Amino acid sequence: MGSPYSTQSVETGYRFSEAALSSGHQIYRIFFYHDGVHCANSLSTPPQDEDNLPELWQQLTTQYHVDVVVCVASALKRGILDQKEAERFDKDHFNLTEPFELSGLGQLIDASAHSDRVITFAS
Amino acid sequence: MRHAPYGRSLAREGLDALMASAVFDQDLSLLFINDGVFQLKESQNTESIRQKNLEKMLAALSLYGVNDILVDQQALEQRQLSVEDLSLPVITLSATEIADLFQQQHVIFQF
Amino acid sequence: MVLNIINKSPFSHSAFSECLAVLGDNDRVLLIEDGVYAAQADTEYAKTITALAGNNQFYILQADAQARGIADRINHDVQAVDYTQFVELTTVCNVVHSWY
Numbered sequence: 075m076g077s078p079y080s081t082q083s084v085e086t087g088y089r090f091s092e093a094a095l096s097s098g099h100q101i102y103r104i105f106f107y108h109d110g111v112h113c114a115n116s117l118s119t120p121p122q123d124e125d126n127l128p129e130l131w132q133q134l135t136t137q138y139h140v141d142v143v144v145c146v147a148s149a150l151k152r153g154i155l156d157q158k159e160a161e162r163f164d165k166d167h168f169n170l171t172e173p174f175e176l177s178g179l180g181q182l183i184d185a186s187a188h189s190d191r192v193i194t195f196a197s
Numbered sequence: 198m199r200h201a202p203y204g205r206s207l208a209r210e211g212l213d214a215l216m217a218s219a220v221f222d223q224d225l226s227l228l229f230i231n232d233g234v235f236q237l238k239e240s241q242n243t244e245s246i247r248q249k250n251l252e253k254m255l256a257a258l259s260l261y262g263v264n265d266i267l268v269d270q271q272a273l274e275q276r277q278l279s280v281e282d283l284s285l286p287v288i289t290l291s292a293t294e295i296a297d298l299f300q301q302q303h304v305i306f307q308f
Numbered sequence: 309m310v311l312n313i314i315n316k317s318p319f320s321h322s323a324f325s326e327c328l329a330v331l332g333d334n335d336r337v338l339l340i341e342d343g344v345y346a347a348q349a350d351t352e353y354a355k356t357i358t359a360l361a362g363n364n365q366f367y368i369l370q371a372d373a374q375a376r377g378i379a380d381r382i383n384h385d386v387q388a389v390d391y392t393q394f395v396e397l398t399t400v401c402n403v404v405h406s407w408y
Contacts, residue, residue, distance in 0.1 A: 090395065271329075
């Protein structure tokens with residue numbers, strides 16, 4: 075839920091996910107909500123000696139085939155759009171990193187119902 | 198709900214998540230603790246700050262099937278609030294009752 | 309059994325004290341990010357932790373304590389864990405509650 079580069083929560087969530095996946099646990103879904111949606115911004119350009127968090131998420135979740143969903147309502151108002159939404163709202167650009175997908179809060183509720191544990195990495 | 202309304206968007210986005218849970222028919226409990234109890238203060242007027250009125254969003258909860266609104270009694274007392282100051286009827290809980298409530302949950306979202 | 313995760317310093321936020329006010333028997337508490345400052349030995353918060361340590365287990369994310377230069381002054385009633393042990397803690401407890 076926290077914003078990357080403003081809070082540590084994204085880094086903590088990433089290290090946790092990495093440890094969970096590498097020790098054989100399954101992650102049903104990672105849901106990016108609130109300021110956490112900035113993790114999906116493909117235009118993030120940190121200096122070379124800092125982690126590129128959107129890229130790290132992209133690599134980890136692709137490697138382990140984890141579903142990564144960005145809350146569409148949180149994302150649109152913060153300027154995170156995929157091609158479809160950019161066309162719908164007549165914007166010149168879109169910036170959602172693959173494999174992130176924009177979807178609704180129903181995905182969070184569905185994930186809660188299908189998981190043994192739900193962990194929030196708070197802002 | 199543990200955060201005050203308006204200064205940060207947590208209360209608003211928390212309510213959105215709560216309503217989504219209710220729409221998907223999840224069996225849920227709604228508890229206000231700490232500054233979260235300020236969300237329940239009656240007479241909120243947000244016209245001048247151009248934000249959605251949370252008091253009105255909360256009033257709609259019963260339409261979503263959320264009928265029991267649980268509140269930390271101590272949080273009210275610390276803030277000089279009584280149940281008459283709140284926009285909705287609530288059930289007040291002690292610290293022990295809150296601890297028990299947490300034990301019974303499968304998932305806890307704090308906003 | 310609830311795993312409570314706290315990521316805010318007790319010196320500037322109420323998350324720590326409020327979480328402790330509603331702890332159930334056997335509940336566990338994991339201090340991460342700025343939450344680790346609650347585990348510094350000899351502070352008032354360390355005393356609170358020690359008083360509860362009979363009923364509740366307290367943990368600290370070692371990487372966060374090291375990053376903040378306080379790994380060598382952690383209260384003896386607080387156990388250091390790495391990310392893999394953090395994962396294990398979430399499986400041992402029935403539900404996880406993040407305070408912030």
